[in-house]
Amino acid sequence: MRKQFAMVLAGGILGAGILATGYAAEGKPEDTVKYRQSLYNIIGWNFKPMGAMAKGEIPFDATAVARHAQYVEMMSKALPESFAQGTGPDAVKNTEAKPEIWTKTAEFDTKMKDFQREAAALNEVAKSGDEKAIKAQFGKTAETCKACHKAFRKD
Ligand code: HEC
Known part of the structure; x- marks a missing residue:
């Protein structure tokens, strides 16, 4: 009985998991x-070539974009869990995350959802191979990176 209740409870927490702070840290905060x-490194690595294509620094490559956009969307979905409670600068030295992530949670969650939505849209449009539409959606997605870094990442 008690075990079942605990599972239901855990399920409820996971269900609300889109909230960064809905997660408790598993294991060491450093990990x-x-x-x-x-x-973020995987996101950045995949985002960079798309940026270079958007600026015309390297030739547009629809196949590469489709691959990169897939990874960005996938990682965007994994991110909220990595902002578990107790993983801010008060607990860990080597982080550029600002403490406001865990106090202004509604604002942070909105920025996270904005990013996830635009990354999903980028992955969707990337499948079309439509260069103009892809570049426009890339720009929208990049705005959501900047917005969150400005508010929630130390320079
Ligand atoms: C909802 C907030 C948010 C969004 C959206 C976001 N970032 Fe970040 N980003 C952060 C925070 C916070 C850190 C600092 C993480 C840490 O040091 O613990 C970070 C760190 C990074 C890093 C450095 C990782 C490292 O090596 O320490 C890169 C690169 C990065 N982001 C790229 C991006 C790109 C590219 C996008 C958009 C495609 C993006 N981010 C979207 C909040 C965000």
């Missing part, structure tokens, strides 16, 4: 931060 930074 969660490493995971978080790894996700």
